[in-house]
Amino acid sequence: MDDDNRTARWERRAGTPLAVASLLFLASYAVGVLGEDLPGPVRDLSRAVLYGSWALFIVDYAVRWRLSGEGPGFVHRHWLDSVVVVLPLLRPVRIVRVYDAMQARRPGEPRMTLQARVMLYAGLSSSLLGLSAALAEYHYEHNAPGASIRTFGDALWWSVATLSTVGYGDVVPVTVIGRLIAVVLMGCGLALLGAVTGSFSSYLMQRFARAGDDLGPRGK
Amino acid sequence: MDDDNRTARWERRAGTPLAVASLLFLASYAVGVLGEDLPGPVRDLSRAVLYGSWALFIVDYAVRWRLSGEGPGFVHRHWLDSVVVVLPLLRPVRIVRVYDAMQARRPGEPRMTLQARVMLYAGLSSSLLGLSAALAEYHYEHNAPGASIRTFGDALWWSVATLSTVGYGDVVPVTVIGRLIAVVLMGCGLALLGAVTGSFSSYLMQRFARAGDDLGPRGK
Amino acid sequence: MDDDNRTARWERRAGTPLAVASLLFLASYAVGVLGEDLPGPVRDLSRAVLYGSWALFIVDYAVRWRLSGEGPGFVHRHWLDSVVVVLPLLRPVRIVRVYDAMQARRPGEPRMTLQARVMLYAGLSSSLLGLSAALAEYHYEHNAPGASIRTFGDALWWSVATLSTVGYGDVVPVTVIGRLIAVVLMGCGLALLGAVTGSFSSYLMQRFARAGDDLGPRGK
């Protein structure tokens, strides 16, 4: 059996556990950031879950490196995976892939159109990304001197205003780490949002073209 | 007669009354929000119109559910309709469909191009959406402590600056509900505006391509 | 000779004088707005030029209405022309058409690509639009109480930040008329800028596709 098959088999087997671990990572990170008043044992448990799922991501990375049979070039060639191992908060974004795959397998219903799938994929990814960024931003900002992001609600509001490129500027990060998180959010998020906009636009065009001379596009 | 036909027939018959009800809903909502100094009976009447048209939307939803012959899956499958029943302020956006259909039926004039129709559709939808959002934003913000949206003019200005993603930040919502409305406006509005931009760009390209070597594009 | 030909002949003949009048209108408007310290006669002259060119626009509109042989429907059907007659500051945008036509006629040089022409057209249009908006904005804002647009430099800066949708919000209009001008600028400008972005993106794609495996795209 050659290496490619083994990698594919690993990905098929590890997919669901890793998706669950990603959600657990996000949830335990949220507990750690927001649950400052929770009893000690709960916080300890959430921290254990956090590091446990991170360990799983590292194991997955190591296994795939091994199976690939590549040398140090693997780190460069799979740079996105390498980044995600160091910044596991970006990991939940990949859950969307599993969700999309599940949608694909459901036998009874007709498949969504290509545009709908791109919109769903990019929309969900940017939502998860925005949520992760809001958590991290709140974590690093809310106690900083002169901070304008003081509650988690502020952080969410900032995150949405940033992703949509509206950027009111009423709440902004002031710390160095907070600004770095913002830069990552802008970089990843804008591309994803552009994909949502682009595919919606193309979907609308298609709908109108198909509708021809009858009643126009019909709301879903 | 099969179910699909009955649904289509219902939509054909109910289309115009529902469009009128949507406009009445928007108008009576505006009266309720802006007409604080109107005499009591006028306000009572507008409230009656408001709930009356809402009731019509619910009846329409129920009838279509019935005619579809589907179980609880209808709520999930027609999720956009389900959202609109709960947030009827989004309803007026669908008037545009009726307007487009009327344009299509007028026999005398030549049909607009595909791009022009998408631009008109997305432009009108986002205008109505912006108007509804400004009304709701004014409603929830103008008495909040520390609010910067104090007049309906401020709310309209905020709404346009948000839809265009300019986002000056001179007037911003400060309440939780106000921010939720803003998130909905960004979500729906940006996609619609992307469609306007995209179709205008493609229209311009086409126009230049057709103009070939002669006088260039001619302003309408 | 039928009506269409007469309209075309009129447009051919009136094109250059109208373009000159448009530039004169813009220049005299700028003198009126910015030259508050100029001697009286100069200001009177510029006002005369302003109303003179406006009168020319009205004559052009009337002639074309006459030649079209249409009734009141002309106003609706040529709504963009009707708007421009009332708001002649939008007129200079149409100069671009003449410039494009001149480019097209020059025999010696090879024609620009479609994307380059769309970029040039949309780029020049939005520059002229931004300049007009900055003039008008300065006119209505710089003496308003609480204004942040106090110099013409501020107005230009605001205009660029608005057209690019960056929208810092450090200088913003505060009067009703100032905000209406801003809404028009956002509406027209964003669509034009979307066309610039879109055609640049498509130009880059084409260039890379053609470059194939050799040296990549070559800076002009």
Add this chain to the structure above:
Amino acid sequence: MDDDNRTARWERRAGTPLAVASLLFLASYAVGVLGEDLPGPVRDLSRAVLYGSWALFIVDYAVRWRLSGEGPGFVHRHWLDSVVVVLPLLRPVRIVRVYDAMQARRPGEPRMTLQARVMLYAGLSSSLLGLSAALAEYHYEHNAPGASIRTFGDALWWSVATLSTVGYGDVVPVTVIGRLIAVVLMGCGLALLGAVTGSFSSYLMQRFARAGDDLGPRGK
């Protein structure tokens, strides 16, 4: 041997030295702007490197003008090169071309897709542009009265927020030169960023279309 060949040969030979000079120019500009506390000799050396590389750019421009055999029309026809000779800080953006060419020549690996190359090209260009703009902005702003860009970190933060069109407005240029730099950054940067967004969107579409009914898009 005709002129075109000689130009091509010159570009092939001068490509790498010019790319190195571009990086040296950027580096020595950064030392000049940021290294105010460096010992005098180091600052003198960096200034020498700065003017040395600028001289190289001028030589390259002159040689290509000569080889082209054109008259003064060269300045107009190669206007982008002419601008870059006067504003050499825009030069590093062209390094990307060399990088792309190197990628193309590497024999072992498969070629990147068209979209990936456009994304890489536009992404790298806008990064270098943002870095140059931040350096220049810091240079002209950090001592201005009433400035909000006081550290180089502020300048970088402003640069990213501007390129992404988020535009919070918490730090903004206040001097005339600072605002001119901002206008150039918006003009060049937004088009480049639009190319990144557009090609990412098209890449995602393609990936989903190819994935068909299997596991969906696979993270790199």
